[in-house]
Amino acid sequence: MKTSTRKILDKSFSALALSSMAIMCAAAVAFLAPIIINGSGAVWFKATVEHFKFLREVLDRGSARELAAMTEKSDAAREKLYSLMRAYESPADFKKISGAIASARRAAFAEAAKKSAEFVKILDENKGAASAPVIKKFGAGIFADYSGLVSGAAKRSSSPAMAEFLAGEKEALQDGARAVLEDFAKIRKLSVLEKGRVRRELPAAALENLGAASEKVSEDNAAYAAFKEGVWELLGPMTQADKEAAKMMRRKFGQTRMDVARKVLGESVLRIRVNSTDSSGRQTSESVLVAERFKGTPLAEMAKCAEENFTAMMQPRNTFYWGFLFDSPYDSNIFGGIFPMILGTFYLTVGAMIFAAPLGIVAAIYFSEYAKNGRVVNFLRMCVGTLAGVPSIVFGLFGLAFLINTVKVSESKSVLAGSITLALLILPTIIRSCEEALKTVPNSYREAALGLGAGKWRAICTVILPAALPGMLTGIIISMGRAAGETAPIIFTAATSTGAAIALADVFTEATPALPWNIYNICSEHEMADKIEHVQYGMVLTLIAIVLLLNSVAIVLRDRLQKKLRG
């Protein structure tokens, strides 16, 4: 091969190797950046007035006066929307319109009675089934005014009351048709068949029109109900009575965060889901833009009002919510913080340390100070290696089968069982790192201690251990980080997804929420996972922060130790 080729290969391989490092750095940034950015959003965010209401009413925190000022401003803005909604629900001209419709109906039947002679003539001219369309046409003529009024009402003033009124109208029409039969019977006795036909066909055209109108009204009402639901989700209950009747906390308050509120505005207020029937007759539900689909109706006006007054209604302001770390969660993490999970992780980590650290240190002392290379010691060492190679989920199953189902350290999952399982998991790491730390203690220390007449045990306790302590601590702290972050071993032994913190006295019997497990749970099994992204990111960031904090403490400790050894 030519020298130039070899040089090119050499250079390009260097570039390749450097780019692999660059890829790893890029991966670190790509991984940490979204988690840090979104996770900090759990603590520092644009809060709406609902957030401060929640703090004031549930946690008794924050200034009542400031809240009152904010509430006043937002209520003023909300009132515009609410007045539109109230106007829809109980329209002012409902009485007038319904009265007009009712009187038109009465007038139509009176006219039918008046024209009874003419009508009977029609019946005489068209015998049998042929009479049906003629009767219908006659009815359509009489009910023309009435139908016009009904269609007009459906177009302009649909409301729940109107839907009810139109349902009543249907019965009134049928009753009226039955009553008008008697007027016809005065002219000539009608046969049973004829009676039935007249009763059916006379109001048929009006009924059809009425049916179309009430369908339109009920569609409008369904759309309005969806819109109202969206507004409730966004702003919270409209009235105090609604608030008291609401059971779940998410129904008592609106959106507490501006980013989620904007999402809810876009998805559930400006767009709503309506049911429709597709070409093959299946019922489908689609999301439609209110301003387009309901153009010119009161609903579109409401949507416009909601969009225009959105900021005023929510009263956003930037806040630090430290309570995210120190508050309990409310209504499955939709409100409040993640304190129980942090506490649970703390219990489990400390518990694992209580079991693993002494065992690990003692085993390390044995391996480094006492053990001679023999078959037994080699076997013991091999077992430490094997234990390190056991998959973490197998530890979880072992904890379940042995600690809970066989030894019964507790009735079911408990912090104790989880701690022991985690302790077994991190034991090999602790043993190895402690052994390394003991090995770095120079032999001269040992010889000096023994030379001064100390026994072996005394030399270990007073000279070797203190010298190795920083190194051991480094290993132990790194293992703590590992224990804090492990999920698989605690799934079957300690973790629960309910959000209540447990007292220190309950650690022997109770399962606890813990950060790693709850991160999984809140991401995969939460009913409203897309609305609480900030909690998910916040939890992940908290866990990573805890672990990295422990690791950086360990690294600082190690650096100091190295300096001390060098200097």
Next chain:
Amino acid sequence: MNATTADTGGARAKGALIMDRHSCAAKMLLGRLGRGFLLCVTAVPTAAVVFILFFIFKESLPFFENLGNVREFFTSTNWAPSREGDPHFGSLAILYGTLMVTVGSCAVAVPLGITAAICLSEIVNARISRIFRPIVELFAAIPSVAYGFFAMAVFAPLLQNHGGIMISALILAAGLPIAGVSSIPLAEFASSKIFKKPSPAAVVALRIFAGAALCSAVAYAAWRVSGVEISSGTNAFNASVILAIMALPTIVSISQDALSAVGRDMREGSLALGATRFETIFKVILPCAKSGIAVAVILGFMRVIGETMVVWMASGNSLKIPEPFYNFFEPVRTLTATIAGEMGEADQTTGSARYHVLFAMSLCLLVSGMALNWLSQRIISRGAFARKKGGK
């Protein structure tokens, strides 16, 4: 005490100095007891291993008692362990998913990890290496559930919406430079085979031809991939990539140790003979460090097989073997995810058929983990690291 005994007379003074027989025996006994205690504590990991093996085996025994079950376990894909009266335990799809994810992640992690290790130990200087090392350690420290979350919340939507474009861009970015560079030695090799005395023009022509062919092959692959529709962002590819990131720290740090254990004399000898750094690395250092690197790969492999949360959250948990079998953009399911996901609250105490089959799965994991561990121990004791002492 010494002072008083010295006053009282010779014989007693002598006894106090070398201690009388009783206290000597007591001390010996105490020492023995102490050692025994230390040994007992040291045996805890051993006891744990024995207990783990015993209990996992005991709980999976009811499943293995029925040989038909075992055959079904390894040959069928019909997985319905809790169906009333007619349970099925076909885990072929699950085993295949595990294999797929493991192979996929190793395909990403091994080249990347070894090159990164070479870079850290051979190419950059010690100071930069000290800066990079914590980044690698950072990957090891981050909890697996955080990786799983990232895979699910960030990577999966990205993959689902822009997956084809992203991967084809990656292929182009990585493939074109490699194709360009590798065309040079390829052309030289080919020309030396074809012509007896290659003229420079012929070499250049061959080089252009080889470069164009390789680049167009890369471009074609990228074009094919860019058209792939990824129906679900949580799939084998996603899990493989994230698992690869998790396995990287293990591979990098152990390979780096193995590489730096190769003696200075080797390097200097090779360089003095006129080899370039590239040749030194490939022909001298890598062969010397190969068993250490093999251990690194095995340990990375072990981490991937035993990992639970990432595959549970990122692999899509589908009970089908992908169509075609090498399609990494299909959701799969692994042993660990099955164990974590299927061990319901009810099963944990009653000991149903599902309970036992899940323990059988964990026995598979345990056995493969132990086998790999044993293999790595064998390689280590064969003396790859023995050179560390001898070489320096």
